[in-house]
Amino acid sequence: MTQVIDRVRNGVDSTQLYDTLDAIKAEPALGVFQFRAHNQWVDGAHSQSSIQVFYGAGEENVSRAEAFTVDAGEPAVLLGADTGPNPAEYLLHALAASLTTTLVYAAAARKIKLTAVESILEGDMDVRGALGLSDEARNGFTKIRVTFIVEGDAPDDTLHELVEHAQARSAVFDMVANGVPVEVSVV
Amino acid sequence: MTQVIDRVRNGVDSTQLYDTLDAIKAEPALGVFQFRAHNQWVDGAHSQSSIQVFYGAGEENVSRAEAFTVDAGEPAVLLGADTGPNPAEYLLHALAASLTTTLVYAAAARKIKLTAVESILEGDMDVRGALGLSDEARNGFTKIRVTFIVEGDAPDDTLHELVEHAQARSAVFDMVANGVPVEVSVV
Numbered sequence: 001m002t003q004v005i006d007r008v009r010n011g012v013d014s015t016q017l018y019d020t021l022d023a024i025k026a027e028p029a030l031g032v033f034q035f036r037a038h039n040q041w042v043d044g045a046h047s048q049s050s051i052q053v054f055y056g057a058g059e060e061n062v063s064r065a066e067a068f069t070v071d072a073g074e075p076a077v078l079l080g081a082d083t084g085p086n087p088a089e090y091l092l093h094a095l096a097a098s099l100t101t102t103l104v105y106a107a108a109a110r111k112i113k114l115t116a117v118e119s120i121l122e123g124d125m126d127v128r129g130a131l132g133l134s135d136e137a138r139n140g141f142t143k144i145r146v147t148f149i150v151e152g153d154a155p156d157d158t159l160h161e162l163v164e165h166a167q168a169r170s171a172v173f174d175m176v177a178n179g180v181p182v183e184v185s186v187v
Numbered sequence: 188m189t190q191v192i193d194r195v196r197n198g199v200d201s202t203q204l205y206d207t208l209d210a211i212k213a214e215p216a217l218g219v220f221q222f223r224a225h226n227q228w229v230d231g232a233h234s235q236s237s238i239q240v241f242y243g244a245g246e247e248n249v250s251r252a253e254a255f256t257v258d259a260g261e262p263a264v265l266l267g268a269d270t271g272p273n274p275a276e277y278l279l280h281a282l283a284a285s286l287t288t289t290l291v292y293a294a295a296a297r298k299i300k301l302t303a304v305e306s307i308l309e310g311d312m313d314v315r316g317a318l319g320l321s322d323e324a325r326n327g328f329t330k331i332r333v334t335f336i337v338e339g340d341a342p343d344d345t346l347h348e349l350v351e352h353a354q355a356r357s358a359v360f361d362m363v364a365n366g367v368p369v370e371v372s373v374v
Contacts, residue, residue, distance in 0.1 A: 001270070009275040011233070011268075012231050012232075015264065016266055017266055020264075020318075021320060024314070025320055028315060028321075031314045031320070031324070032312075033312045033313070033314050034309055034311050034312070035275045035276045035279060035309075035312065035328075036276075036306075036310075037272075037276055037283055037307075037308045038306075039280065039283030039284060039287060039305065039306045039307075040304075040305050041287050041291060041303070041304035042198075043197070044199050044302065045197025045288045047284045047288065047304075049279070049283055049284065050235035051272040051276045051279075051280065054262070055267075056314070057264050061262065061264060063226050063262060063263060063264070068271060068276075069189050070257065070280050070308065071279070072284035072288070074288065075202075075241070075243075075248060075250055075253060076250060077248060077250070078207075078243070079199055079203055079204055079207060079292065081198075082250075084223075085257065086222065086288075087224075087253075087281045087282070087285035087288065087357075087358065088222050088285070088358050088359060088362075089222045089224055090237070090257075090278075090281035090284065090365075091277075091278065091359055092238075093224050093226065093236040093259070093277055093309075094275070094277035094281060095274070095276040096224055096226035096257075097226060097236065097259035097274040097277065100226060100316065101232045101259070101261065101274065102349075104228060104232070105232075110203065118225075119226045121223060121225075121226070122221055122222070122223050123223075123367075124220075124221050125219075125221070125222065125358065127211070127219070127220050127243070127358075128211060129356075129358070129361075130213065130340035130356050130357065130358045130361075131356075133211055133212055134206060134215075134218075137218070138197060138361055138365075139358045140359065140361035140365070140367060141222075141358075141362060142319060142368075142374060143368050143369075144368070144370070145369075145370050145372070146316045146369060146371045147371075147372050147373075148373045148374070149373075149374055152371060163327045163371060163373050166371075167371055169316075169317050169318075169319055169326055170274075170326060171275050171312065171314075171316070171327045171328075172274045172277075172327065172328045173326070173369065174316075174317075174325055174327035175278060175326075175327035175328060176278075176324035176366065176367055177361060177367065177368070177369050178270045178327070178366050179363065179366035180310075180328045180329070180331050181329075181330050182330075182331045182332075182360065182365055183330065183331070184333045184334075184354055185333070185334050185335070186335045186336075186337060186346070187333075187334060187335070187336055
């Protein structure tokens with residue numbers, strides 16, 4: 001019983017975590033992943049993405065019985081009907097979730113039991129860029145601020161180090177902070 | 188009746204669109220926006236963001252009666268319980284939705300009636316980076332490919348130009364392609 005509780009820390013099975021790391025270390029090709037989204041425009045600012053199959057660990061992964069569907073929109077002041085968070089808000093969500101998962105996995109590996117992880121994100125944007133009204137204003141956020149609250153059975157210094165680790169290893173933090181080559185084509 | 192149909196093109200009210208552009212042109216401070224997300228860790232790879240109030244057009248915008256809540260997760264192969272799309276998939280969704288909305292608004296402004304806008308996104312990642320197994324592999328996607336299908340009452344050239352315009356003005360395309368300064372703090 002104690003052994004099971006010890007194995008699963010912060011909802012992460014540490015045995016499975018180490019097995020996964022060992023497997024990828026032994027065969028680096030298992031680390032090759034491809035994630036996908038299929039977006040369909042509905043009306044106005046409303047579009048919907050379907051997210052299901054991905055490639056990873058050497059195979060097409062079809063383990064998800066159903067696709068996730070997520071709706072995007074814009075509020076009325078940006079000419080939408082509030083059919084979902086807007087794309088920039090989804091980017092903040094992606095960033096928060098990625099930093100948090102990275103932090104939680106690292107805590108599990110270091111045998112730290114977390115009791116709370118919360119983050120508040122703010123992104124500043126001058127919409128004159130995206131609306132084509134200014135060439136000086138960039139289209140996206142000029143700055144993103146992330147404020148973390150982390151609680152657990154470790155000293156404050158250690159909890160702060162987890163947040164630093166999250167920045168050093170989070171996939172979405174890397175992409176948002178450093179950018180990614182994006183190739184767009186039309187068929 | 189015809190006038191109403193003409194005003195609303197692709198689900199976008201063109202009169203409202205021009206009024207918005209004119210208002211921000213006249214008073215650039217109305218273009219200052221701040222979007223926000225509040226993320227809470229649930230368990231393991233499961234976290235949830237709450238998205239509601241934002242600042243824009245000169246005021247705290249409290250028009251959304253309820254918060255949107257969006258769940259993130261990881262599939263089993265990445266040690267999660269599939270409680271939602273993963274953070275990198277959400278980034279693809281954010282990118283698709285932003286490009287699509289920018290394209291649809293531009294079509295409305297140019298009096299082009301769209302009948303379909305679809306996009307397929309793929310992001311390539313070597314997860315050895317994010318898992319801390321390799322310093323050569325970056326944490327995020329090495330590349331994102333976006334493939335658009337656009338149909339409407341305009342020649343192919345014009346529809347292709349809409350996709351180019353979307354890249355030139357999309358907020359999330361700018362952020363993902365060029366990066367954004369991110370400041371992380373802990374309280």
